Amino acid sequence: MSVIRFGVSLEQETLEKLDNYTSDNKLPNRSQAIRHLIENNIVEKKWKCNNIVAGAIVIVFDHHKYDINNKSNEIQHTYHHCILSTQHIHLNHDLCLETIAVKGKAQELTELADKIIALKGIQHGKLVMSKAN
């Protein structure tokens, strides 16, 4: 694939944000950072469609805090038609790792993952999806 150069004009503040993004993500240069941002955004848009996809939502949380188990359970029941299985692992006295296998419309799975990951007290949350038809 050929590489095309083009000029970009940015405010100082935005450029600093780009440089922070570059170093935070350990990217070698600004070009890679811009590529990263474009790809992430396009992928994200792609997931806001009606394609049938399958994947997993992975969350890590302290089960003592904010009643997360119950709240997550409540959300999962609302989306029961998208959930294939839920695996709950007690990592230690406090922390839980939950892997929720999902299949359905990309838009709906994104919605489900956003709701779970946004729960107060979720330490880490991520949705991974792949086309399934």
Ligand code: NI
């Ligand atoms: Ni647990």
